[in-house]
Amino acid sequence: MSAQHLAIGDLARGTATQVGTIRYYERIGLLPAPGRTAGNYRAYGPGHLSRLSFIRRSRDLGFSIEQIRALLDLADQRDRPCEAVDAIARAHRDEVDRKIADLRALRGELDGMIAGCHSGSIAECRIIETLSP
Amino acid sequence: MSAQHLAIGDLARGTATQVGTIRYYERIGLLPAPGRTAGNYRAYGPGHLSRLSFIRRSRDLGFSIEQIRALLDLADQRDRPCEAVDAIARAHRDEVDRKIADLRALRGELDGMIAGCHSGSIAECRIIETLSP
DNA sequence: TGTGGAGCCTGCAGCAACTATAGGGTCAAG
DNA sequence: CTTGACCCTATAGTTGCTGCAGGCTCCACA
Structure with a gap:
């Protein structure tokens, strides 16, 4: 070619x-x-x-593919305000934030279990409670 | 009911x-x-x-579904030998750590992108710019 | 000139983890 | 005793790819 x-x-x-x-x-x-x-x-x-x-x-x-489709469409309309672009990015960031917080909570629980094991006691498993309502 | x-x-x-x-x-x-x-x-x-x-x-x-299956087994069998619990919990904690690191990096990128957006026109949109090569 | 192998083509099957639809049965309020 | 919300099973479709089969194209090297 x-x-x-x-x-x-x-x-x-x-x-x-x-x-x-x-x-x-x-x-x-x-x-x-x-x-x-x-x-x-x-x-x-x-x-x-x-x-x-x-x-x-x-x-x-x-x-997502659909978000990208929207971003690409927006990218082509060069003289329109970029609020819509900003909104897509913000929504996505907020979701990422939420996931980080949840993972940190889960990590704490797993850490507790590991620490319990080290001290020789049988860990009382609370991982389900950690992520329950 | x-x-x-x-x-x-x-x-x-x-x-x-x-x-x-x-x-x-x-x-x-x-x-x-x-x-x-x-x-x-x-x-x-x-x-x-x-x-x-x-x-x-x-x-x-x-x-994944399979990981959750393992996590639930861990939660269900709290009278297992300590080493087994410890090993599984450690593997999951490491995985959680990796996920947190990945999400934090991602969040940083999204944040930088969003901070650069001064609500102008799409032609000068930092978000589109950042995503472009 | 021809031949070997890398790379290209289409079409279709399969993956995870759902989600929706069809065609029917159950339940409680009015 | 009907009406409408809810439940049942079975099956097919979705998203975002990935892999395969069976065949065509290109180019370098002998």
């Missing part, structure tokens, strides 16, 4: 994405279908590379 | 779980099958309620 166009494998290496995943993103309409070579190979341009990087980075940060 | 026993819908409301999900947990052996009324309705007790709460919170925290 020429220097102008990237094969799917090049795109995969350039974004640490599996080839199958790229085809999946195309199928669900998240990544636009690229042109094809004479031999029916997908031929990607630099736009595809940056769009896929955006998608992968967002997925890594825990955004 | 009497005050002693909860119908599946009550349990669902009490744990913010869908009715179908409760039946699914029963099918895979995560939640013990309750007794039945004369009309073949499931009749749950308080033990089911706290066990299901635990399952839901744990799922929310990113534990």
